[in-house]
Amino acid sequence: MAQQAYMTETDNGGSGPERRGSRLRSLLNRFLGGWRGDPRIWRRGIVLAALAVVLALVMLLHSHIPNAVGNLGSLTETFLPWLGLLVPVLVALALVRKSATALIAVLLPAIVWLNLFGGLLTDKTGSGGDLTVATHNVNADNPDPSGTARDVAASGADVLALEELKASAVPVYEKALAPAYKYHSVQGTVGLWSKYPMSDVRAVGIKLGWTRAMRATVATPAGPVAVYVAHLPSVRVKMNAGFTARQRDRSADALGEAIAADQLTRKILLGDLNGTMNDRSLNAVTSQMRSTQGAAGSGFGFSWPASFPMARIDQIMVKGIEPESSWTLPRTGSDHLPVAARVKVTTSATGS
Template sequence: MTQAYMTDTGTGSSDGEHSGPRIRRLFDRLRRSRGIWRRGIVLALCAVLLTLLMVFHAQIPNTIGNLGSLNETFLPWLGLGVPVLLIIGVVRRSATALVALLLPALFWLNIFGGLFTDKSHSGGNLTVATHNVNAANSDPEGTARVLAESGADVVALEELKASAVPSYEQALSGTYKYHSVQGTVGLWSKYPMTDTRSVDIKMGWTRAMRSTVTTPAGKVGVYLGHLPSVRVKVNAGFTAGQRDASADALGEAIARDPLDKIILLGDLNGTMNDRSLNAVTSQMRSTQGAAGDGFGFSWPASFPMARIDQIMVKGIDPVSSWTLPETASDHLPIAARVQI
């Protein structure tokens, strides 16, 4: 009995000698774990801010420098903040930052993830294209050739320089029997055009027009618009006031049109996310959003960052949407096929 008791006591003493280092190691691991969660609080807050900019973009006011519209213009690019913060979080070994990054990543995918699936399909009975050709275009004939070879039945051109109009007319005459130039915009069509007129978008000169195109599938009201340019200035912010007023005027003209099938082509100097274009976008569908593949960015041509050139429809089904090869312009031409 005494022998056994002494043996048990000896064993307990041995366990006590070894338990000390184990407990210390455990506390060391816990201390290190707490460090992982304590680090990166600022990064986590940045991730939350990034999420808020995406989720509540429509609530950012335009009263100061049109910040809301500026954010919405480049809204997809906020997603770049996720990998940047991810790299910093890994370097900092911050579990808090990495978990917080799930928020902007998931919300970005919720908003834009659907654009990465190809929504185009076969069919359609009318192909249209639009291109801001750039007044300084050094190769109007080559630019016109790209558009003619696209297979488009209707082509809209913006920023036409008066001295270059004959070059475009000559280059496109073999493919398009009908055309009209109003101010700095022009429309070319394989099908008859009637009721062609300029549209007042409150600019003081003509940068928008409208025509009824009689296609084999029926009459379509085709609008062509080039809204005023916008700028980002340090002392004024996002200067888009004139563009916004022109968008309202264009939206009113489309809403009053007697035809129920409408196509809008042109350079709107704004994206579908920009709430300031609501007068137009609220009543029309973007062919890129409905039947495209990817973002379809069109400007600037050298490194496209925004889809400011648009093809939108009303009472017509989009079938496919794509960008055309680069020309001598600073914009990419875009095209779409629709079902009337």
């Protein structure tokens, strides 16, 4: 009787597998039932299909978008990952329009986006490394420089870079960081704090007329490392010129030349570059160094603006050094998030 009752219950749409299957079929019929036998599913949504193809081409050929008009190419590359949000929108519109053509076309931008950024969706962080580094644009108008200094020092970074240091706030940062860092140097508006001795400390000219970049040799337990700190000029959006970044681009070229000419084989760049790894205008730097976030991070690691991060313009890059992990730190009183990385300074590398 029990077996018969069970069979009767499930046969009549009870809680057994048959009922779950019928619910799925009902849901599919609700979305696709009107498509069967309708030849217009291939003729509808041509405009949506064209938009999907254009989106795929923009992502695939972003490096060919010219900068001549409003620096449009760099602007597109700065926010390139966000174009992926248009894919589910196009899928939804294709379903509403009941267009098979549009649905198939949407596969193109989806595949291109996954090819460009799918690797960032996986967790590549490791557990090794022998040096922790961090960088933070502290914001000249930071209302709590002392608290910000304590927050970033709590990350445990062995080497810490700060950018946008206002002269009147430098003593505050120096006092707050002194217990954790024995060595430090401030050059212009950038500074470097280290638990290990520093030598050959100097400003780096990036064609600005004032100092916003520096370099030091840090004597890590695994050997000397050239550490660069940089704060490239900000980009601007002007009514008559669009997205302008000419000064930023010149400074990036000068920074890239300085790093390439450095005789040490192990190099770390810390700073606010006011551009993402996708931005072609930073090629002088990005072509010779690896992003720790791209190589060993989890997710996109967006750092700006701190209230709703949309782009990673604060970078940690390495050369001759192996990234192990990379992450963003909790928000401080700045409009940027601090970023940190754990790297392995290989003992086999040598430099003069």
